[in-house]
Amino acid sequence: MKDMSNTTAPEQRWKVQVAKLKLIYSHLDNDDFKYDYGQRDVMMDGLCKKLGKSRIDLDALLAQL
Numbered sequence: 001m002k003d004m005s006n007t008t009a010p011e012q013r014w015k016v017q018v019a020k021l022k023l024i025y026s027h028l029d030n031d032d033f034k035y036d037y038g039q040r041d042v043m044m045d046g047l048c049k050k051l052g053k054s055r056i057d058l059d060a061l062l063a064q065l
Contacts, residue, residue, distance in 0.1 A: 020065045025051060 022028050032050060035043035048058050 017062050017065045021047075021061075 018033050028050065032047060033043065044055065044058065048055055051058065
């Protein structure tokens with residue numbers, strides 16, 4: 001039987017990606033991943049700046065996790 005929890009597959013994948021990024025880059029914390037509805041790009045831009053990566057590089061890194 002399928003797990004009927006409230007967490008969707010994309011939400012669960014994002015949680016795993018965040019956890020892995022925080023393990024790889026210990027200077028990241030929960031505040032780096034917070035964003036308001038419709039403001040995900042702002043959060044991603046902040047991550048790019050903090051990690052010294054382009055958006056393309058960050059997207060590629062997330063795809064690998």
